[in-house]
Amino acid sequence: MNTPADDTGAVRATADLDAKVDRSGRLTRWSRLFADTFGIVPAFMWRKVIRLAGVMTLDFVAVAGTFFLLLPFVQPRVTLGGVLDTLTLLTLSASALTVALLYLSGLYRRSWRFTSLADCIAMGFNIGFALAITWSAIWWSIGSPRSLGDIALLGLLHFCLCFLTMQVMRLSRRAIRYLPITNITGGRASDGIERKNVILVGPANWAESIIKFSNSEAGAAVNPVAVLLPEADGPIVQIHGVQVLGFPENLPTAVAILEQRGRRPETVVLCDDAVNMSAREIAAVTGRARDLGISVSRVGDDWGQLLGRDTAPDLDKLSTADLLGRREFELREAAISQQIAGEPVLVTGAGGTIGGELVRQLAGFKPSKIVLLDHSEYGLYNIEKKIREDFPEQNLAIELCNIRNPIEVRRVFERHRPAIVYHAAALKHVPIVEGNPCAGVHTNVIGTKNVADAVTEYSARAMVQVSTDKAVNPVGMMGATKRVGELYAQSLDLCGIDDPDAPRFMTVRFGNVLGSSGSVVPLFKQQLLAGGPLTVTHPDIERFFMTVAEAVQLILESSSRALQQETPRGRIMVLDMGEPVKIVDLAKRMIRIYGLEPDVDVAISFTGLRPGEKLFEELFDSCEEQDASDIPGIFEASSNPIPLPFITRAIEQLSLEVEAGNDSNVRRITHHLTTLPSSSESLAGYVTSSDAFFRSRRFKSVEEA
Incomplete structure (x- = not known):
């Protein structure tokens, strides 16, 4: 026996379900009536029962009705006598x-909206089998051998009428569903x-699938006006009323024809399933569309993957060997785990490419807490969300903190007291x-x-x-600012040379990071998908490259081993x-990986060096010496330091110039600071007289400005 609480719960559940289904328009009034009457919670089941009963009734009437339509033709040919009943x-x-x-x-488990040729064959077989039994029984009841031919003819006629009637019912339902929206709305979706x-x-x-979908969906925002088919599809003139205007290479002609008709296309929709069109053909169509000022939408990769076919390569997942032709750096986890496990760590710039990967890899070593700091x-x-x-x-x-504000930074350190800080926050676009x-x-x-x-x-x-x-050896401001940051960290690190408990300040230097925001690989990928050309600043420009994972592994590996082995300070x-x-070789390699030929299918254009950009990058400054390292795959560099009091005062002066907005003075001071370690005599002179550093003719202070 149901308790009142059970009844109340059932009524509430039924009401909730009915409300949801009613809002979507998928529950009929009769099914709601049955659900309310019999207290059945899954009320949507009644819709299935009612639909099944309705379809079966219509088929029953179709079989019986077509027979009674034949009675006027049966009686003149066959003496029915007392067998009418x-x-x-x-x-x-x-x-x-x-x-x-x-x-x-199982025919009733199929939707009329999706009636296919297989459904029609199955229906015809079942109708024919049932009517063959019926008319055999009729012939046996009459018992006249002479009526066999007439009975067979009438049975065949009955089958044709019955099959036609049942098919018309099903196809009518489908026709109503797929009535072209454009014929009703004049090329405008029903929602305006x-x-x-x-x-x-x-x-x-x-x-065909795209056209049928756009014609049947009231909210579809696309209107197919023409189709271009591969040669393998043969001479097709129209597909559901949409004209076929040739092959993919006929795109300019098709656009011209449509423009004359006042139906110029805004977008070319490409089937990119790596089966029906090659990467070269897709690139050619994309290039033609770009020349015509038409956007391109590529669809279909998921189908190729679903069918297990070789689709176009995912450039985000290409290995270091694919792109750079060298083996990827391998992480050794023991030293890292010893330094990180159970410790609170802080990552600045955690929302960026390097910072985000740092957080992800650090989480695998189970620190007690990871503080994610970023201004974004x-x-x-x-x-x-990802972590x-x-x-x-x-x-x-x-x-949410801006490292430019020292009060905010100290407040974060006061709250969390991190043991190790990974400083990845920076402005990096040259x-x-x-x-x-x-x-x-x-x-x-x-x-x-x-x-x-704060550390x-x-x-x-x-x-x-x-x-x-x-x-x-920086020539631009981005490199110069990062070099000054290196020098300040080096000075702080050297200050603790006689204090084993003093914090360590380590700098990890690497080249361009593949896949990071603003790097060349995502740009090349975007340009490839757009049909090219790939843009390179100079034919001879070259860079050191590494993956995001490699960059972070370098940071973790080198810093952890340095802490573990107590490596010399200031390196x-x-x-x-x-x-x-x-860079031009990388561009060519990416084009070939994509199945295309450089300068044939996709062009490479040279745009000239950007402000602050070098033709060649180096790993060691002119004032640095390469030292032996106990860490495999890692070099160490030592350079002449700037005494902490002097670089501190220089940065304070920079702060004043930044506050005043003196771009020229900021440039001069920053670049001059980067040159000091290169000359011991120059450095000694500035150490002897700090005023000479700030009163140099090479730049003016804020007071003098």
């Missing part, structure tokens, strides 16, 4: 038998949205920093000083600074990245 009974039995066979064959004219380029079956709310949201999905047990602290020197110094120099000073103040064990090969660690790679 029996004949009626047989007809009703035949109707029931036909419906039962259709049910047992203007439909975009598109040309479909791909095989006939694929184009969206970046923090993304990395927090909580992949490492649900990891303790995370999210800090042309942008070159055009905004004050902003570059504010983040890359003053922000680095704020973080490093000292709150007694963290170590700070690991992420640097770049652009800091070596910079550099990954052995092999030989530099010409």
